[in-house]
Amino acid sequence: MEKNALLNNVNTLIQMHSKGLLGGDTMPEDVLINVVKEHELINVLTLAMSLNYQRNSYSLWESVVKAYKDPQTKWIFNPIIVANINIDELREALLLHRVGLQPNRHPEIWHRVAKGIVKSSEQGNVQGLIESVQFDISSLKEIMQETRKSDFPYLSGPKIFNYWLYVLESYANVSWKCRELITIAPDTHILKATVKLGLCSKDVLNGGAEDRMTVASAWEKALEGSGLAPIDVHTPLWLWSRAGFPPLLVS
Template structure:
């Protein structure tokens, strides 16, 4: 039904980068921007990212090596110029901390090097980013954004993960609502606590067991369906 365009649309926020960002820079752009992809309109974020990427005055913000050593005041001005960052203190700090985390984790100083250092093993990457070096990857290390980040890198940058079947659905507000709508969880999970999100993620793992699908595979259809206000699930 998703493939047939019956769930409310097929354009995702990250589609704004297609045919805009260079292939060898895509991993860095996706990763740095996704560290700010929470509690805001995702479409607006990626539109701002495109503007900043195309502007010679601000394109450097997507280079982890440059960002890691840049004066925080310069970084703040660049992030706010096209509204990539909205919070003048918090967002530049997060952006620079993630950039430093990437540089410290990779000989090449970029996301490609970080992924290669774990030999495309998403479980090992999870241990690093959610465990031993969690403080270097604020928000990106959170279970919601981390799993969706893995999925986005797969979809847009063609990263092939060793254990993709273990990539959990990213239980944001739309996924919570869609899960309740389909009866997999009760309305209590709509409170959105950490335990609620874990319950939703586990519900999808159980529901899709033996189907050949990873739970992250249903993220986009559910997200679009919820965002569109749940158009009826009828096949025409």
């Protein structure tokens, strides 16, 4: 598709989203609003995001709210406590409200991510981790996707990592340096919407790692010089696909 035509369609989608025309415009993480305390939100978002892989996001975040509200399980969102807790206690707490679904893998991931956060921050929390790199995305990528990748399973993957950056910006008011480095998070809905717009061929619908990289790269090139960061189009594309691709019209 010719670039100007693509950008026109993208801007139309953004307008449709802003006007509530894409339906289902409540995002999964919205259930945290006015429930999780502001100073705790960044830890809750980060730890829960580490399990947001191949599962229903709406169900995950609803479970997170239940666990947060329960005095018996709220501690699972404190990285310092989690990093020092017995894995069996963590397993029981994660499974109680179905924050974790896999009894072995999910507690292991949660435990490792919490330890990774504590090791990377003098404060032992996500805010400290981000402040240690002075809100610089490239430095954070180097830590979480390269030098310390094994400490951040799932969260270090390109899809979840970039969406995590976007979520922290959107819900926890994190102001990133060089936010244009936040690439689009190519999940199934993004792949479908990208093909629907004609930016990539149907081959990317296979959904492999290379396909996702192809889509992310295509969006970076397509939006270069447009004033839009790739992640800015994520939610409109995601909702458009989820709504079954209604016509691109703005009333």
